[in-house]
Amino acid sequence: MPAIEILGLEKIYSVGFWRKRPKRALHPLELTVEDGEIFGFLGPNGAGKTTTLKLLMGLVFPTAGSARILGREWTDPSVKAQIGFLPEQPYFYDYLTAHELLEYYGQLSGVPGKHRKQRVEQVLQQVGLRGVQGVQLRKFSKGMLQRVGIGQAILHQPKLVFFDEPMSGLDPMGRREVRDLMEQLKHEGKTVFFSTHILSDAETLCDRVAIIHQGELRGVGAVEDLTSSVQGKVEVIWQGTQVPASIKALGAECHVTADRVRAIVAENQQDAVIDILRRERQRLIAITPVRTSLEAYFVEKLRRAETTAGSTV
Amino acid sequence: MRTRVAHIASNTFREAVRDRVLYNLIAFALLLSGAAILVGQISIEIEKLVVINLGLTAVSLFGVVIAIFIGIGLVSKEIEKRTLYTVLSRPVRRWEFIVGKFFGLAGTLVVNTFFMAIGVFAALFYVSHKFVRADALILVALYFIVLEFLIVCSLALLFSSFSSPLLSAVFAFSLFVIGSFAEDLRNFAGMAHGLSHWLATGAAYLVPNFSAFNVITSIAHEQPVAGQLILQNTLYAVFYAAMALSGAVLIFEHRDLK
Known part of the structure; x- marks a missing residue:
């Protein structure tokens, strides 16, 4: 059973205050992510990566299409107990400490009370945030917040984790730790779907990648096939x-x-x-x-897309 | 489901406390103790009347201001700061979020009112040196004020679910002012004819009837409140708040969180 099946998800926003006009953020997208793989969703800024993730999380509603996550309809609330999500540049309740925040998210995710405290400690250690008791998140650096974000995404031990630009704001050590964490998640049999524009990370980590540009899927395949x-x-x-x-x-x-x-x-x-x-x-x-490096493949795909777009204008 | 609503409510309450919302109690205490001392010196026989009027009006105004200014940011601030993303990507339904936020704010206002009530009774004791049976009526006035807060909270949440904080504040405050004169609006509707009669009647029944909750003056004069009014106001407040909350949920259920 695939972990994610995206079946023609499409998003068109209405923009403008007075005279509304349609703006297509995502062309109908067909994509399958297999269970247990690390899947990279690549594209330049504004390509439609975050829109896709928001659609899958139910934060925005599709104009058309549907998806199945872990074999169930993506709108089924029970699915959300089995997925974790790290948004891009996450921002949290800054009046809380990291412990309190994770405790709160644990409550919302249904982590049983007797295990919750222990699990919070374990996750904080896993993301390198031990010894931050009593410090409110408003005093955290960007990199520390990113670690909290990763922690909250894996807190309830989800089967499938979505990371939106997980390396953003991290120093080289932090990036290395996140890469190790993703590999550990894969080792535990979990599926990782992450969006990035840092191609070296994708090349190192991913089993398969998809490239999206201007809201349209431009290529998908195993990294070694694309870099043959x-x-x-x-x-x-x-x-x-x-x-x-x-x-x-x-x-x-x-x-x-x-x-x-x-x-x-x-x-x-x-x-x-x-x-x-x-x-x-x-x-x-x-x-x-x-x-061919993944970067060369990526650039070539984007160039080809732009040439096609130019010739059709 | 109920526990998720309770967790969201408790976090909303914690936010208000940590953002020092309850600091307004200091201003309230200063205002009331100053007034009690002043009134004790300049008024004869009517000290109690003045303290009850001033105290309960202050409780109402402080609470309404808090309800509006926190309420208008409850949803829009979460969208703007994107804190909502990590909540709604969990098994939390959108209606649970709205209802949890409502109860969190309502809880904050109840606690706030509780401490203010202590202040009112303390000031009353200071000017009259004793409590009489009729002073228990103040509790009814406080109960009505809390009911008023529930309506204001739900309206602030409703506006917050579709408009900017500034517009939400304008809408909520305008409705509070108009609602305070709802009886006058109903009287006007009764006197008007034709289209204006229908329009005024519609508006009079649509805006919250806050004037029915204002029993401060009669209580200051030690006039009892009918049990029927208590029941009527309770049902009205619950119904109105439920309607406004349903509206907020309906809008929020279909809103894209860009």
Whole structure:
């Protein structure tokens, strides 16, 4: 059973004060997220990521379409007991302490009273917020609030977690911890759906990603399929500061940094390059196939979408 | 379901306390003790009358101001600050949120009124040095004031569910003022003819009839309040607040939280 099935969800807002006009925030979206995977929802700012998440959370109502979450209609209130949600740039009741806030959310999510206190402590430790007793959230930094946000999303041990830009506002250590947490959630058999525009995070974490731009789905697939090798090229790295003329003659793209040389050559020239390096007594360090980065794939998709949009105008 | 409403109500009450809303009690205490001392010195025989009138009017006005200024932000502030997102993404229904907020604010006002009532009785004791049986009537006036608060809270919530805080404050305060003259509006409707009769009658029955809740003057003169009026006012306040809350829920149930 898929964790999420989005069946043609569409959102058109009415904008303008006097003469209302329609503004399409999301074209009919069809998307399936499998149980137990980490799914990245990628797109530039204003692409429709947050609108999709708000639709799934029931915060805004769709113009058309529906969705199923954990096998049930997404409007079924019982579904919400099994999902966690971190909104983008979360803001909480700042007159509460982190303990009080999590206690309150635990009550609303139906976490039994006898386990609640213990669970709150456990979650605060998990998100790196131990020892903040008695401090109201109004005194928390942006990064600390983000941690509280992640804590409240996983507090009631949901089966499915939605994170909207979870790395936003976090320092490199914080980002690393969130990545570890997501991997831990996956390890526990949970499904993670997260939106981001930080592609390196998506590339490191996700089993599959979807790319959305101008409210329209532009591509979806497994990260390794999207970043498969291109045009049969390999990257050869060796120790040295000079590029032998015979390698240059093969048409290799070469870059020298410190005491290393990187050369990108056609796959069928790989053996010839190795022979040259052996002859020149250079120390070979690595040979790896050149893959498209997720970033390159993403940029290419967006460019293509903009070209199509331009040609239809 | 009931527990979720109770949790939301208790958090709303906690917010009011932590945002120092109950600090208004200090201003109230200063006003009342100052007035009691002053009245004790300048008035003869009517000290008690003045203290009851002034005290209960202050209880009503302080409460209405709090009800309006907290009530108008109860929903709009949560949308603006996006605190609502993490509440409604849980198994909380929208109506539970509205009803919980209402009870939280109503609870705040009841507690506030309780402390103010202590102040009124203290001032009364200061000027008359004793309590008489008729002073218990003040409790009826206080009860009516609390009923009035319930209506104002529900109206503030209703306006807050679809308009900005500023407009909500204007609407709620205007309705409070018009409602305080509801009896006059009904009398005018009785005298008018044709279309204006129907319009005035419609308006007179639509606005909350706060004048029926104002028994301060008669109580200051130690005139008893009929049991029928107590029952009537209770039913009216519950019905009116329920209608206004239903309106708020109906609007909020269909609102996109952009």
